[in-house]
Amino acid sequence: MKIERDFHMMKGDDEFSYAKNSRIQRRAILATRPIVKKAIRDMCLDLHPQSMVIADLGCSFGANTLLFVSEVITTICENRNNTIKESAMEVQFFLNDLPGNDFNHIFQSLEQFEQLTKNHCACRGLQPPPHYVAALAGSFYTRLFPCNSVHFFHSSMSVMWLSQVPENLNGSMNEGNVHIGATTPPIVAKLYQNQFEKDFSQFLQMRCREIVPRGRMVLTVVGRKSQDVFHAGKTTTIFELLSQGLRTLVTEGRVEKEKLDSFNIPIYCPSVDELKQLVWQNELLDISDIQLFEMDGNPMDDLELVEGAATAQAIGQSMSATLRAAMESLITSHFGDSILDELFAVFARNFTNYIESDVEKSGITVITLYLQAKH
Numbered sequence: 221m222k223i224e225r226d227f228h229m230m231k232g233d234d235e236f237s238y239a240k241n242s243r244i245q246r247r248a249i250l251a252t253r254p255i256v257k258k259a260i261r262d263m264c265l266d267l268h269p270q271s272m273v274i275a276d277l278g279c280s281f282g283a284n285t286l287l288f289v290s291e292v293i294t295t296i297c298e299n300r301n302n303t304i305k306e307s308a309m310e311v312q313f314f315l316n317d318l319p320g321n322d323f324n325h326i327f328q329s330l331e332q333f334e335q336l337t338k339n340h341c342a343c344r345g346l347q348p349p350p351h352y353v354a355a356l357a358g359s360f361y362t363r364l365f366p367c368n369s370v371h372f373f374h375s376s377m378s379v380m381w382l383s384q385v386p387e388n389l390n391g392s393m394n395e396g397n398v399h400i401g402a403t404t405p406p407i408v409a410k411l412y413q414n415q416f417e418k419d420f421s422q423f424l425q426m427r428c429r430e431i432v433p434r435g436r437m438v439l440t441v442v443g444r445k446s447q448d449v450f451h452a453g454k455t456t457t458i459f460e461l462l463s464q465g466l467r468t469l470v471t472e473g474r475v476e477k478e479k480l481d482s483f484n485i486p487i488y489c490p491s492v493d494e495l496k497q498l499v500w501q502n503e504l505l506d507i508s509d510i511q512l513f514e515m516d517g518n519p520m521d522d523l524e525l526v527e528g529a530a531t532a533q534a535i536g537q538s539m540s541a542t543l544r545a546a547m548e549s550l551i552t553s554h555f556g557d558s559i560l561d562e563l564f565a566v567f568a569r570n571f572t573n574y575i576e577s578d579v580e581k582s583g584i585t586v587i588t589l590y591l592q593a594k595h
């Protein structure tokens with residue numbers, strides 16, 4: 221699969237769509253909201269842009285995409301006449317993702333979103349600034365904007381996706397695993413780490429050309445607390461359980477062993493130190509803040525969970541749908557679509573057993589970097 225051309229979250233609104241299965245990602249946007257709001261206020265106070273350009277990289281589609289747009293508009297409204305003096309300020313949003321993203325879904329919900337935003341602001345005696353929303357298809361590992369043109373870059377739960385399966389990770393080097401698992405050889409873990417270093421450095425270089433002097437960036441990624449690359453908390457568990465599901469299908473003769481051995485998911489969960497190191501190497505950015513959150517990794521809403529309404533089985537199914545919404549295009553392109561239902565049914569069972577087991581459960585680690593362009 222060529223990631224840049226073929227990869228996408230599951231489109232539309234059906235039961236396995238990203239729009240219906242992205243509550244964990246939504247929780248990350250909510251948890252990091254104070255940092256995003258602060259970065260926008262700081263930038264407005266510092267630069268006083270009349271016409272502000274804001275880009276969300278790896279925006280996907282559904283409620284999460286517009287939640288970010290709404291947060292920015294509300295922040296600007298709340299701070300008008302206070303930190304943000306320009307009553308005539310206009311905002312241009314660019315929503316970026318790969319070409320396979322369901323951009324139509326965003327634009328079909330935009331009219332309703334605008335009405336809700338207007339009402340929400342009006343209730344509080346506020347008026348939203350004139351704003352314009354455009355889509356921008358392309359990989360964030362390439363140049364996306366003209367030089368010195370973007371005031372604020374945002375990206376949530378996207379930059380841990382690599383540009384490709386790690387270079388030189390071939391054949392059955394990672395036998396029986398789809399990611400960095402307990403039996404992964406250290407050399408394979410190192411290849412993952414190298415690919416992330418290369419990709420993240422490239423990402424920062426591109427953005428540094430595009431951002432205005434003293435522009436701001438807030439990047440949130442799935443990361444890890446531990447220095448040890450083999451321990452990324454719940455993310456490690458999820459990929460172990462997916463590998464286990466595929467191994468079951470190999471035993472049943474539904475999947476060829478070589479197919480499993482050659483399948484590797486292009487994601488890397490960095491540590492705080494790794495991120496800091498790569499930003500320092502770039503030399504063009506200051507770290508204003510860096511925070512690590514240990515998020516509740518439950519894929520169901522609090523409402524669905526009240527008073528034990530959700531059983532371990534329901535949580536297992538919900539986690540399976542969340543993983544499927546993100547991974548289906550990758551899995552189909554490698555194994556074909558005939559195994560999807562069975563694989564994710566096995567995963568749901570495995571995840572349910574994991575919840576019911578006595579093993580200590582970890583949360584999903586998320587790291588947010590608040591950066592400022594030096595010049």
Ligand SMILES: C[S@@+](CC[C@H](N)C(=O)[O-])C[C@H]1O[C@@H](n2cnc3c(N)ncnc32)[C@H](O)[C@@H]1O
Nearest residue numbers: 245278279280284317318359360376377378381
């Ligand atoms: C887990 S989703 C997060 C989406 C959204 N920001 C949210 O919080 O719900 C990750 C998104 O990153 C996008 N993505 C991955 N690699 C990308 C790349 N190289 N360039 C642009 N988008 C990319 C995927 O297509 C996907 O929509």
